[in-house]
Amino acid sequence: MIDIRPVANTIGKLVVTLGAAMSLPMLVDYAHDDPNWKSFLESGILCAVIGSLIVFATRSNEKSLNLQQAFLLTNGLWIVLPLFGALPFFLGAPHVGFTDAFFESMSGLSTTGTTAFPSLDTLPKGTHLWRGQLQWLGGLGIIVVAMIFLPVMKVGGMQFFRSEGFDTLGKILPRAFDIARETTLVYVFITVACAVTFIMLGMNGFDAVFHALTTCSTGGFSNYDASFGAYPGAPQLAASFFTILAALPFIRMVQLVRGDAMPLFEDVQVRAFLRWLFYAIAVIVLYRLVWLGAENPFHVMRETVFNVVTLTAGSGFGTGDVTQWGSFPFAILIMMGMIGGCTGSTTCSIKVFRYLVLFKAVRAQIRRMHSPHRVFPVMLEGRPLDREVVGSVMAYFTTFMLSFGLLIVALALTGLHPRTALTGAWATIANIGPIWGPEVSANGAVDQFPTASKWLMVIGMFLGRLEVLSVLVVLHPRFWRQ
Amino acid sequence: MIDIRPVANTIGKLVVTLGAAMSLPMLVDYAHDDPNWKSFLESGILCAVIGSLIVFATRSNEKSLNLQQAFLLTNGLWIVLPLFGALPFFLGAPHVGFTDAFFESMSGLSTTGTTAFPSLDTLPKGTHLWRGQLQWLGGLGIIVVAMIFLPVMKVGGMQFFRSEGFDTLGKILPRAFDIARETTLVYVFITVACAVTFIMLGMNGFDAVFHALTTCSTGGFSNYDASFGAYPGAPQLAASFFTILAALPFIRMVQLVRGDAMPLFEDVQVRAFLRWLFYAIAVIVLYRLVWLGAENPFHVMRETVFNVVTLTAGSGFGTGDVTQWGSFPFAILIMMGMIGGCTGSTTCSIKVFRYLVLFKAVRAQIRRMHSPHRVFPVMLEGRPLDREVVGSVMAYFTTFMLSFGLLIVALALTGLHPRTALTGAWATIANIGPIWGPEVSANGAVDQFPTASKWLMVIGMFLGRLEVLSVLVVLHPRFWRQ
Numbered sequence: 001m002i003d004i005r006p007v008a009n010t011i012g013k014l015v016v017t018l019g020a021a022m023s024l025p026m027l028v029d030y031a032h033d034d035p036n037w038k039s040f041l042e043s044g045i046l047c048a049v050i051g052s053l054i055v056f057a058t059r060s061n062e063k064s065l066n067l068q069q070a071f072l073l074t075n076g077l078w079i080v081l082p083l084f085g086a087l088p089f090f091l092g093a094p095h096v097g098f099t100d101a102f103f104e105s106m107s108g109l110s111t112t113g114t115t116a117f118p119s120l121d122t123l124p125k126g127t128h129l130w131r132g133q134l135q136w137l138g139g140l141g142i143i144v145v146a147m148i149f150l151p152v153m154k155v156g157g158m159q160f161f162r163s164e165g166f167d168t169l170g171k172i173l174p175r176a177f178d179i180a181r182e183t184t185l186v187y188v189f190i191t192v193a194c195a196v197t198f199i200m201l202g203m204n205g206f207d208a209v210f211h212a213l214t215t216c217s218t219g220g221f222s223n224y225d226a227s228f229g230a231y232p233g234a235p236q237l238a239a240s241f242f243t244i245l246a247a248l249p250f251i252r253m254v255q256l257v258r259g260d261a262m263p264l265f266e267d268v269q270v271r272a273f274l275r276w277l278f279y280a281i282a283v284i285v286l287y288r289l290v291w292l293g294a295e296n297p298f299h300v301m302r303e304t305v306f307n308v309v310t311l312t313a314g315s316g317f318g319t320g321d322v323t324q325w326g327s328f329p330f331a332i333l334i335m336m337g338m339i340g341g342c343t344g345s346t347t348c349s350i351k352v353f354r355y356l357v358l359f360k361a362v363r364a365q366i367r368r369m370h371s372p373h374r375v376f377p378v379m380l381e382g383r384p385l386d387r388e389v390v391g392s393v394m395a396y397f398t399t400f401m402l403s404f405g406l407l408i409v410a411l412a413l414t415g416l417h418p419r420t421a422l423t424g425a426w427a428t429i430a431n432i433g434p435i436w437g438p439e440v441s442a443n444g445a446v447d448q449f450p451t452a453s454k455w456l457m458v459i460g461m462f463l464g465r466l467e468v469l470s471v472l473v474v475l476h477p478r479f480w481r482q
Numbered sequence: 483m484i485d486i487r488p489v490a491n492t493i494g495k496l497v498v499t500l501g502a503a504m505s506l507p508m509l510v511d512y513a514h515d516d517p518n519w520k521s522f523l524e525s526g527i528l529c530a531v532i533g534s535l536i537v538f539a540t541r542s543n544e545k546s547l548n549l550q551q552a553f554l555l556t557n558g559l560w561i562v563l564p565l566f567g568a569l570p571f572f573l574g575a576p577h578v579g580f581t582d583a584f585f586e587s588m589s590g591l592s593t594t595g596t597t598a599f600p601s602l603d604t605l606p607k608g609t610h611l612w613r614g615q616l617q618w619l620g621g622l623g624i625i626v627v628a629m630i631f632l633p634v635m636k637v638g639g640m641q642f643f644r645s646e647g648f649d650t651l652g653k654i655l656p657r658a659f660d661i662a663r664e665t666t667l668v669y670v671f672i673t674v675a676c677a678v679t680f681i682m683l684g685m686n687g688f689d690a691v692f693h694a695l696t697t698c699s700t701g702g703f704s705n706y707d708a709s710f711g712a713y714p715g716a717p718q719l720a721a722s723f724f725t726i727l728a729a730l731p732f733i734r735m736v737q738l739v740r741g742d743a744m745p746l747f748e749d750v751q752v753r754a755f756l757r758w759l760f761y762a763i764a765v766i767v768l769y770r771l772v773w774l775g776a777e778n779p780f781h782v783m784r785e786t787v788f789n790v791v792t793l794t795a796g797s798g799f800g801t802g803d804v805t806q807w808g809s810f811p812f813a814i815l816i817m818m819g820m821i822g823g824c825t826g827s828t829t830c831s832i833k834v835f836r837y838l839v840l841f842k843a844v845r846a847q848i849r850r851m852h853s854p855h856r857v858f859p860v861m862l863e864g865r866p867l868d869r870e871v872v873g874s875v876m877a878y879f880t881t882f883m884l885s886f887g888l889l890i891v892a893l894a895l896t897g898l899h900p901r902t903a904l905t906g907a908w909a910t911i912a913n914i915g916p917i918w919g920p921e922v923s924a925n926g927a928v929d930q931f932p933t934a935s936k937w938l939m940v941i942g943m944f945l946g947r948l949e950v951l952s953v954l955v956v957l958h959p960r961f962w963r964q
């Protein structure tokens with residue numbers, strides 16, 4: 001039997017933390033004389049009480065986690081925290097049912113950014129702040145999990161990054177605090193810098209803080225129905241810059257802050273990510289200017305940079321309807337969303353690192369096919385990629401694609417239009433956000449979707465955020481029999 | 483340098499054979515007093531002359547092929563033969579340009595079945611017969627190539643089947659004749675049985691032969707604009723039956739004819755294929771009857787069986803518009819098309835065998851993740867799957883998916899609607915046939931597509947038919963430097 005006490009204990013502590021975080025939106029609503037502040041008080045008390053009970057009931061002397069417990073913790077975090085994070089939407093504005101409240105909370109903590117609320121402009125400021133906080137906390141959570149747990153769990157080739165993290169499971173917790181602290185500092189610094197930049201570019205204070213929270217987590221929630229279209233000018237370029245930062249490996253930025261910039265600039269993943277972004281932007285800008293003869297090159301460039309960056313890194317803010325650009329840019333944007341950002345960042349999707357491994361492996365395979373008697377080692381960053389990493393990345397890619405296909409079929413079963421089913425599966429399993437289809441509300445919300453579709457999309461966000469394989473491991477019967 | 487003489491010699495002989503095959507449509511048109519017979523005479527003479535010149539110019543004593551030559555031959559066959567097969571469409575009815583003629587010929591020889599001709603009902607019988615023959619010959623070609631060359635070329639895990647084929651390259655040619663002869667006999671027998679069945683079910687002789695040629699090659703060309711909708715009754719069930727036969731591994735049917743039925747019934751690939759077909763049919767029938775409340779269960783069942791079977795095995799005959807069944811059946815049909823039939827059959831797409839390997843490999847990966855210190859061998863059919871096969875299948879799946887994505891983007895670049903780009907890439911790279919989208923003509927033809935789209939689709943058919951990797955090997959610069 002797996003001892004779930006240390007797992008439940010950690011989750012309990014984080015539930016209490018989540019409750020404490022609700023004091024911020026409570027204060028904001030109170031300061032604006034909005035009676036909605038009470039819902040945050042109630043939710044916060046519920047979190048504090050239930051969380052404390054869990055912590056109290058699961059005390060144990062065991063401080064380190066074994067592999068099973070690491071899997072359970074990772075899965076448990078993104079099931080239990082969204083439950084508690086949903087309370088304010090349920091007890092307070094916009095007073096939606098359990099499905100929509102949970103959907104919004106999961107969309108926040110998984111940094112997906114699809115909203116279930118059809119009218120954002122009328123919501124209290126506290127509710128918006130809470131949505132922003134959920135994304136910001138979810139982004140922080142995934143960086144820490146990606147650096148500490150995924151390499152040990154060997155999820156989709158993440159063991160390649162083990163030497164930079166932890167080698168022995170017993171050492172996880174003590175060193176976790178060091179890494180978590182430094183990463184949190186970098187994350188906070190980037191967020192503050194983002195908010196200050198937004199303010200300097202003319203955003204009001206609240207909008208700046210809110211959008212900084214959802215930009216630096218590559219979450220993509222907005223507090224306007226027009227999404228980022230409400231700030232069409234320089235703020236979009238600033239948001240693109242900070243989205244790119246948030247899509248880089250945070251360990252490299254920790255090294256940068258320690259005074260060593262080379263690891264960041266020499267990282268093959270970072271270089272490939274920036275190169276691919278540049279290509280996609282250049283091709284779409286040329287297409288729109290030369291083929292379609294769009295006028296106002298500066299406007300086209302800014303709009304393209306913003307949309308390519310936010311859809312690739314998966315924040316998914318919208319500015320107008322990108323489908324209007326034509327099939328080709330739209331197809332590129334959909335494909336870019338399947339790439340995502342760098343490993344160890346807040347971004348989701350398949351990620352640059354895995355494509356680099358896939359390309360190397362396929363090239364090695366092709367060489368092996370025409371020269372069967374020679375050995376072609378697969379190398380990345382000057383290090384040989386062992387077969388285990390390659391096999392693990394390929395298993396990840398396969399599982400991701402099959403889950404994506406199944407999710408499309410399942411969403412179609414709930415009655416969604418094929419286009420909605422396709423982009424809905426894409427938006428959720430790759431945690432990007434925007435969905436195109438006849439059932440989508442004017443502000444991009446899914447409130448009109450059947451309940452079954454919403455739950456399938458919740459499953460998609462959960463699978464995508466936890467890199468699919470970590471969930472399947474826990475669903476495997478043998479996992480529980482050890 | 484690679485000695486291309488034996489390769490060109492074989493191709494030359496097949497060009498002569500192709501020319502000889504043109505005598506059939508010539509006779510048919512002559513018998514119907516259609517002046518179109520001359521175009522087949524001209525094309526046939528051209529094939530005979532040029533083919534003979536090639537054979538004459540490339541005489542050599544070398545009878546066996548090395549690995550490089552096997553790759554060149556496989557690629558060369560599906561480039562040169564479509565060129566010569568296109569002559570009758572260019573010199574005779576429907577007198578289309580080079581692009582459409584080559585498209586139709588490639589669609590035939592690759593057993594894709596997408597047509598470039600908007601008005602099939604008005605074409606001469608000889609032209610139709612030639613379209614049928616192209617598919618039939620293409621189907622025969624791929625079975626032989628899949629049995630003889632792909633295992634030695636190690637394309638996408640095909641080396642798993644090597645023990646059943648050939649171990650030494652030097653022995654390819656002598657044994658190739660044995661296998662090719664027996665397989666051809668089985669293929670001819672199935673085609674004759676199919677034609678006879680069609681006649682007994684009320685088809686006229688010509689339609690029966692034509693549809694037998696395109697059914698047993700899982701090609702899917704029709705001589706009616708209404709496709710198989712022209713024969714709505716029992717012929718559809720018969721076509722479903724023969725399509726399933728054509729999607730089974732032909733080596734198993736050779737064994738069956740030799741008196742040993744067990745290998746066929748015990749083949750895990752065959753069992754999985756039939757099981758998945760059954761599930762898909764059952765789910766769609768239930769959905770249409772129970773959810774949508776469709777009346778006439780027998781009609782629904784027949785229509786569903788026919789469409790699931792032809793889209794999965796990739797013949798892709800149409801009966802009415804399956805998009806009218808709703809998103810869910812449509813999404814399932816699209817996914818089933820991504821499966822295809824069994825290895826060593828006339829079908830294309832990813833194929834059942836590779837999914838079985840992928841599932842096994844992903845399961846082994848998941849077990850390895852939660853029990854890192856135990857060894858989980860990957861087994862299939864009671865034999866261990868070595869890492870090379872698993873890696874090769876995964877490389878195939880990755881390359882197929884990436885090519886599919888790139889093809890969608892490229893088709894969108896030519897201006898096609900996103901739906902057309904998506905289903906057009908699907909129909910061609912998986913060699914299925916039907917395309918849905920606003921640019922498609924009433925009979926499903928691509929004649930209104932931009933020329934660039936047609937050529938991209940030709941590339942898609944070529945890549946799909948040759949299992950993507952065999953093409954990439956030849957495109958690799960190092961291939962030529964050996």
Ligand SMILES: [K+]
Pocket residue numbers: 111112113218219220314315316431432433
């Ligand atoms: K997002």
Ligand SMILES: [K+]
Pocket residue numbers: 593594595700701702796797798913914915
């Ligand atoms: K076909």
